[in-house]
Amino acid sequence: MFYVFSQVVCVILISLLFKNTRIQARNGNVTDRFSLLAFKKSIVQDPQNALASWNDSLHFCQWEGVTCGRLHQRVTRIDFTSTALSGPLSPYVANLSFLQVLQINNNSLYGEIPPQLGKLSRLKALNLFLNNLGGVVPANISRCSNLQHLRVGRNNLVGKLPEELGALSKLKSLVIEENSFTGRIPPFLGNLLRCKYCMLGETIFLEGVLYPSIGWMLPLLQAIQLSDNQFTGLLPLSLSNCSELQIFQLNSNFFVGKIASDFGGQKNIMKIVLDGNNFGTGETDEMNFIGSLSNCSNLQGLSVASNKLRGILPNSVGNLSTKLTFLNFEGNQLYGRLPSSIEVTQSSSVGLKGTIGYAAPEYGLGSEISKSGDVYSFGILLLEMITGKRPTDAMFNEGLNLHKFVSISLQDHVKGKRSTFHGDFEETIETTKESGNGTTIGENVVGECLLSALKVGIACSVESPQARMSIADVVFELNSIRDTLTSY
Numbered sequence: 352m353f354y355v356f357s358q359v360v361c362v363i364l365i366s367l368l369f370k371n372t373r374i375q376a377r378n379g380n381v382t383d384r385f386s387l388l389a390f391k392k393s394i395v396q397d398p399q400n401a402l403a404s405w406n407d408s409l410h411f412c413q414w415e416g417v418t419c420g421r422l423h424q425r426v427t428r429i430d431f432t433s434t435a436l437s438g439p440l441s442p443y444v445a446n447l448s449f450l451q452v453l454q455i456n457n458n459s460l461y462g463e464i465p466p467q468l469g470k471l472s473r474l475k476a477l478n479l480f481l482n483n484l485g486g487v488v489p490a491n492i493s494r495c496s497n498l499q500h501l502r503v504g505r506n507n508l509v510g511k512l513p514e515e516l517g518a519l520s521k522l523k524s525l526v527i528e529e530n531s532f533t534g535r536i537p538p539f540l541g542n543l544l545r546c547k548y549c550m551l552g553e554t555i556f557l558e559g560v561l562y563p564s565i566g567w568m569l570p571l572l573q574a575i576q577l578s579d580n581q582f583t584g585l586l587p588l589s590l591s592n593c594s595e596l597q598i599f600q601l602n603s604n605f606f607v608g609k610i611a612s613d614f615g616g617q618k619n620i621m622k623i624v625l626d627g628n629n630f631g632t633g634e635t636d637e638m639n640f641i642g643s644l645s646n647c648s649n650l651q652g653l654s655v656a657s658n659k660l661r662g663i664l665p666n667s668v669g670n671l672s673t674k675l676t677f678l679n680f681e682g683n684q685l686y687g688r689l690p691s692s693i694e695v696t697q698s699s700s701v702g703l704k705g706t707i708g709y710a711a712p713e714y715g716l717g718s719e720i721s722k723s724g725d726v727y728s729f730g731i732l733l734l735e736m737i738t739g740k741r742p743t744d745a746m747f748n749e750g751l752n753l754h755k756f757v758s759i760s761l762q763d764h765v766k767g768k769r770s771t772f773h774g775d776f777e778e779t780i781e782t783t784k785e786s787g788n789g790t791t792i793g794e795n796v797v798g799e800c801l802l803s804a805l806k807v808g809i810a811c812s813v814e815s816p817q818a819r820m821s822i823a824d825v826v827f828e829l830n831s832i833r834d835t836l837t838s839y
């Protein structure tokens with residue numbers, strides 16, 4: 352998968368190195384066999400018979416899951432992905448001194464990661480992702496100086512990540528998500544210049560701040576995922592320098608300050624998920640980072656929901672990628688003004704239309720759909736039909752939206768006040784008022800029905816889901832309005 356290595360180069364290198372050490376090699380192949388048998392012995396359950404071929408009638412290089420170098424017949428690779436092996440990982444594996452790949456992901460290994468693995472100086476990939484391993488990541492792993500891929504995500508590992516891992520100068524991927532690590536993000540991250548893929552997320556209690564220089568230290572970073580941790584502090588400006596970044600996911604932490612990132616240089620960015628933090632300074636240009644996303648044509652999702660953002664949605668929202676399927680601003684205090692440019696995007700992105708304008712404020716696309724959310728959308732649609740104003744109309748600005756607009760107009764009408772607004776709809780309301788107690792009942796009924804329908808629309812589109820009219824009441828009201836109308 353991510354293991355890229357030329358077997359030929361390896362063989363040449365090794366045969367050169369060991370040209371004159373035949374005795375060592377001979378002893379070595381005996382040790383390899385012995386070590387493999389020790390590995391097998393420690394496996395207590397093998398329901399898929401993955402180790403069935405590991406018997407005396409076959410040379411160990413022919414055993415399933417084992418790969419040897421062609422010339423020297425030493426084990427270079429052990430590969431048991433998704434084979435349901437259960438048991439501890441034998442420390443004898445560390446005696447397979449030519450081992451380059453140890454891949455036992457998605458099994459049921461338990462116990463601890465043997466610190467002896469540090470002896471595997473040729474190891475390039477250690478993949479123990481998705482097992483039940485506990486204990487700490489042994490500091491000795493840092494002695495595997497050729498390690499390029501370290502994947503121990505989705506286990507039950509605890510403790511601090513050893514700082515010694517910073518010595519792994521060839522590391523390209525580090526996947527530690529979904530463990531129970533404690534302590535700060537390891538400063539060593541800064542040493543991992545070649546690290547392209549840092550999945551550190553869902554590591555309970557991993558805390559601290561991101562180094563201001565992280566982006567300069569990890570210029571090749573493609574994914575940074577620190578979800579559900581306890582990170583605090585500001586977003587480092589240097590992240591803008593990670594030009595390869597595709598996934599930027601920091602949700603459910605305690606980040607603060609302004610999202611001042613410039614995504615302009617990140618042409619491949621696909622996913623920006625920052626929800627559930629404390630982003631927000633109260634400055635009105637808070638959402639200006641959206642403008643920097645105009646050229647990011649691969650952007651599929653952007654969520655800044657549930658932060659403390661206050662400000663105006665810039666017109667550049669309309670310039671977001673046409674691939675966008677997920678856009679969520681809810682749970683902030685953003686001004687309701689919707690840029691005229693948004694309608695362009697509406698046709699190409701259901702997400703945008705859903706979230707802004709018609710969808711209930713309590714959910715954006717990607718969140719759970721609810722009945723009261725449907726009632727909200729219906730209410731807005733009803734108000735739009737009667738008033739002829741779209742919820743995305745340019746007049747809805749600075750806290751004014753379609754719901755408030757109609758509410759205020761109706762209140763003016765009830766109080767007999769002059770209309771706050773001036774326009775076609777206001778005139779309709781005025782006319783209704785004028786004939787309000789008139790004798791020409793037939794004409795007035797239409798006006799009254801209009802007002803009733805507006806009231807339904809208002810009752811459906813209140814902000815609090817609990818306070819919204821029930822769908823049964825909506826149907827009842829509309830039926831009686833229709834009956835009133837048709838009886839004249």
Ligand SMILES: *[C@@H]1O[C@H](CO)[C@@H](O)[C@H](O)[C@H]1NC(C)=O
Nearest residue numbers: 376377378380381384410424
């Ligand atoms: C180990 O290597 C020696 C010589 O290179 C060879 O004679 C012997 O058969 C090998 N044994 C195994 C188990 O591969």
Ligand SMILES: *[C@@H]1O[C@H](CO)[C@@H](O)[C@H](O)[C@H]1NC(C)=O
Nearest residue numbers: 402403404405406407408409
């Ligand atoms: C050893 O494993 C091979 C391959 O699974 C099988 O064909 C052979 O029968 C086995 N031999 C013994 C003695 O179990």
Ligand SMILES: *[C@@H]1O[C@H](CO)[C@@H](O)[C@H](O)[C@H]1NC(C)=O
Nearest residue numbers: 432433434435456457458481
């Ligand atoms: C893990 O392995 C099992 C088979 O043992 C397979 O059914 C499952 O899909 C695998 N899960 C992942 C995430 O690869």
Ligand SMILES: *[C@@H]1O[C@H](CO)[C@@H](O)[C@H](O)[C@H]1NC(C)=O
Nearest residue numbers: 465466467468469470491494
């Ligand atoms: C771990 O590494 C240290 C040296 O850094 C060494 O002394 C120790 O024996 C190693 N432990 C194991 C279990 O290999």
Ligand SMILES: *[C@@H]1O[C@H](CO)[C@@H](O)[C@H](O)[C@H]1NC(C)=O
Nearest residue numbers: 566567568570589591592616
């Ligand atoms: C980071 O990016 C900025 C703007 O693109 C550039 O001026 C600066 O030289 C970069 N810094 C490093 C260390 O790459």
Ligand SMILES: *[C@@H]1O[C@H](CO)[C@@H](O)[C@H](O)[C@H]1NC(C)=O
Nearest residue numbers: 614615616642643644645646
């Ligand atoms: C988008 O690309 C154009 C042309 O390369 C460039 O002039 C503009 O500044 C870019 N916009 C952003 C927000 O990066």
Ligand SMILES: *[C@@H]1O[C@H](CO)[C@@H](O)[C@H](O)[C@H]1NC(C)=O
Nearest residue numbers: 642645665666667668670692
């Ligand atoms: C949207 O993109 C176009 C073309 O890149 C640009 O001319 C325009 O200024 C952008 N609009 C906003 C609001 O950023």
Ligand SMILES: *[C@@H]1O[C@H](CO)[C@@H](O)[C@H](O)[C@H]1NC(C)=O
Nearest residue numbers: 784785786787788789790791
């Ligand atoms: C409405 O009724 C009031 C008295 O109830 C009356 O003074 C007023 O002139 C009437 N308005 C219209 C437009 O008929």
Ligand SMILES: *[C@H]1O[C@@H](CO)[C@H](O)[C@@H](O)[C@@H]1NC(C)=O
Nearest residue numbers: 382385386442443445446467
């Ligand atoms: C290598 O593995 C260790 C355990 O990690 C054993 O204690 C050693 O005896 C073993 N050495 C050989 C030559 O098999």
